[in-house]
Amino acid sequence: MSLDFFKAFRTVFAKEIVDALRDRRTLLRLMIPSVLMGPLMLVLMSSLAASLQDRAEQREVLVAGIGHAPTLRNYIERQTYTIKAAPADYEAQLRSGKLTDPVLVVPANFETLLAGGEPATLEIVSDSANQRAEAGMGALNRLVQGFGNERAGLLLAMRGLSAQQLRPLDVQERDLASVQARATRLTQMLPMFIMMAVLYGALTAALDSTAGERERGSLEPLLVNPAPHAAIVVGKWAAVLMAGLMVAVLSNLSFLPGQLLMRSDALAAMFQFGWGEALRFLLLQIPLGMGLSAVLMALAIRTKTFKEAQASTTLVITAVALTPMVAIVNPGGEASWHLWVPGLGQNLLMMQVLKGEALTLAKVLPTVISGAALTVAGLSFVSRSMRAAVAR
Incomplete structure (x- = not known):
């Protein structure tokens, strides 16, 4: 040039x-x-991360109808969770975003079904458009699954069987992602x-x-x-x-x-x-x-x-x-x-x-x-x- x-x-x-x-x-x-x-x-x-972390540390569970399930209440409290009654209009509040936690719904015949050896249905209500409520689904699911595993282990123990027979596999997760x-x-x-x-x-x-x-x-x-x-x-x-x-x-x-x-x-x-x-x-x-x-x-x-x-x-x-x-x-x-x-x-x-x-x-x-x-x-x-x- x-x-x-x-x-x-x-x-x-x-x-x-x-x-x-x-x-x-x-x-x-x-x-x-x-x-x-x-x-x-x-x-x-x-x-956002701090709010999610604070919610996890509070260990609170919203439950509708917990009075119908004293055994479930006992299990949740033993896991150091605090049970709070869900508002009557929890569905509307979840849709509007006012409620930021999923709700566990217990049927009225919960204890009767458990005593009779029949499966009892628990419903976890959330709104996928409500991201904060959706973020709490995993912890609540694990809590309910833990209750079910404990009940199954107790029933087997009463019959002289080991609960390990229901779990032939021990699945462990390993995350390859770095911290960053x-x-x-x-x-x-x-x-x-x-x-x-x-x-x-x-x-x-x-x-x-x-x-x-x-x-x-x-x-x-x-x-x-x-x-x-x-x-x-x-x-x-x-x-x-x-x-x-x-x-x-x-x-x-x-x-x-x-x-x-x-x-x-x-x-x-x-x-x-x-x-x-x-x-x-x-x-x-x-x-x-x-x-x-x-x-x-x-x-x-x-x-x-x-x-x-x-x-x-x-x-x-x-x-x-x-x-x-x-x-x-x-x-x-x-x-x-x-x-x-x-x-x-x-x-x-x-x-x-x-x-x-x-x-x-x-x-x-x-x-x-x-x-x-x-x-x-x-x-x-x-x-x-x-x-x-x-x-x-």
Whole structure:
């Protein structure tokens, strides 16, 4: 490349950076959310984890009709649980979300059936749309199953038989997931917010440097300069990329002090996000930022006003927001082609970072290639559009 190209590139790049820094109101709108995003997300997630942990420690059971089952009451209290009477309208409260615990319903003939050796039916009522109540289903199920196993063991003992005869197999569970991997069940939305930070950081700069300048009437005079159009395009693109990465840096770093505000000790122990993870997050965002910056400029260069450019970029915002949902709704179903999809590939790799897994070149390279391809295609379109504008 010629000396004129680099000189024009530096001039345009410096101009775009200065123009962006002058708009302090826009800078504040970008910087403040990016700085607060990490602490707010971690506080919300840790609050949820802390509430679930507190409920588990309270060891309370809501029961309807416990007066019909003194043997069941005795068993539950021996397991150090506190029995509370369920409200009369527990079904309505479960549907509305006011009740956050499942309800154990005991029939009136419970003790009669047990005494007669007939199976008694216990009903556990919950609402799958009520996530807090659904979270308590497992513990309540295990408690009821424990009562049934104890009753069966007592009946066999009365007949001189061992309860082990009913359990020929001893099944033990072994979880292969690391501590950090288990934490991603709560932090799996974090990569999406990081990517959205990159997008919104580049969005305003991309629209202002193309459609904004055209609306103000400063784009055409810039294009008639003898400077190479490619240098002008690359200079604007580099400034847009810088804006997106600056917001990404603030968003990544915000999770470091945000860990100090976590309410759940268990989640704080599992969520390990240090300087190394923040650096890897940032490096993974560079190819995405490159491609998004070029695509946003390509969409905005064909519009005449800033508002029109905003409308044209809605599809990009929606696509970036939805791509991580593929991994969220289909956990464990990652395919090799996912790494080639901008946004989705970064989401998968950032999830690996959160799980404490090592990144390999074979996995990172597809995201770099796809980001570079988007960059070349977008900048080529912007350059052709600028040349066409000068010709007119």
